[in-house]
Amino acid sequence: MMRILLFLATNLAVLVIASITLRLLGVDRFTGQNYGSLLIFCAVFGFAGSLISLFISKWMAKMSTGTEIITQPRTRHEQWLLQTVEQLSRDAGIKMPEVGIFPAYEANAFATGWNKNDALVAVSQGLLERFSPDEVKAVLAHEIGHVANGDMVTLALIQGVVNTFVMFFARIFGNFVDRVILKNEEGPGIGYFIATIFAELVLGILASIIVMWFSRKREFKADEAGANLAGTNAMIGALQRLRAEQGVPVQMPDSLTAFGINGGLKHGLAGLLMTHPPLEDRIEALRRRG
Template sequence: MLKRVVLFLATNMAVLALLSIVMSLFGINAQSMSGLLVMAALFGFGGSMISLLSSKWVAKRAAGLHVIEQPRSDVERWLVDTVARQAQAAGIGMPEVAIYDAPEINAFATGANRNNALVAVSTGLLRSMDHDEAEAVLAHEVSHVANGDMVTMALLQGVLNTFVIVLARLVGRVVDGFLSGDREGGGGLAYYAIVFVLEMVFGLFASMIAMWFSRHREFRADAGGAALAGRQKMVAALRRLSLNQGQNTLPKQVAAFGISGAIGHGLRRLLLSHPPLEERIQALEAGSVDGEAALRQGLLA
């Protein structure tokens, strides 16, 4: 996670340099509050929207997906038919269905909207799960699509990015002004160094918020999967996933999308994209999240 934050900040600095040139051409003053908000929104939402719009393209190439256009086997035909049935029940367009080569039990969904999505499963899942368990995993992924989780996550990330950029610069001006004795503050090398450090700190807290939402959406997708495939099938699928808990060979570009999450305790747990499988199973068995309601909310979104 620290490496991801550092990469985010390095990209931030590079893009800000480009944005400063563009904004100067259009006469936007980044030192003013309005200029700062414009700059922050351009960068904060620009990156997350580009990631969202390119998510399918990136996933296909990063994970080496085989998209099923014409089923070549009974397994591929079953996958396509099952996703088609679940998509119709969830009220979304037919997603692309794909398989990727990986030893662990895993699957993921991505896409810019509910009618232009992608659902992919690993070869390890096809080898290790029976039809009922695999059906539940597919239902979980279809529920992610129906709930609009990819779009919501991108919007949330855009808002968080914007706040990080704005707060880092506002606080940076105050700190730089206090240290330099200049009431205005900002503009010097010390200011940019302070902003860099503040972006790391605020970026870490922003990541915690984003990961909290990511964990919440997993509970909703489990409940939606139970509504589409059956509660016992969904519970059985999560129990099967516990056999390879912590294993995730997906490329970093799509690793957070996988149904099989990482393991963490203490403060590390705050940066996990998935809740522990034991908690997900308990939530399903207790019925603490209404799967039908989650799907209806997705349909109305």
């Protein structure tokens, strides 16, 4: 539950900061009067946060996970890792990404970067130690699939769209409460600000559900790409190993969870905010694929 709250808090913080900036710039005078101008301003600030996060994603990933980039392999395992990623990248038709290892006991991996020819793929130390070479290759293929499919850009754009409309409709709602219900004709009052913040909270949660739905769909696509690159049986085997380790807490930063191989497990309403589908569903989808 804490991870869910932190995820929501991150998205809502972007919206709140954008809201304050809009007010300081006097943009709120457009609320309820010029919807076109309001939408443009909301789009500018709605996309700003997601695009900035996208462009600095590699730097943030390295800093937040402690990932060590392999520039010169020191062991045969690192040499194998570089060669495997190079082969998978070539087969996927993308430029070789940076390759790194991050210190974590959990079996996990992630891919990030602002475009498919300037990406980073990293695996945890725990995954390298406990998974077989075929399973590690399948995990790498899954992450290469994320990169080749352009999932980082896709989710950044989706986040920008939902941010825009959360800000837009929250201000329309705030203006409606202030002018129609409270009969305030002297400009934005306390009712407007309270109603806007309330609407941003509610719409922000709904927006997160939409983004997570897209994230889960992209995960199935990455599994298919991994199966194409490393073999269906190897991809299924890697997911089965992940399922066997579901008791190990996922400690990946929330900004990277959507592009990891393992997104953890949530139940009930929290399942709507899962970045990944249940592993059983992913395995069954690969089995049906044949």
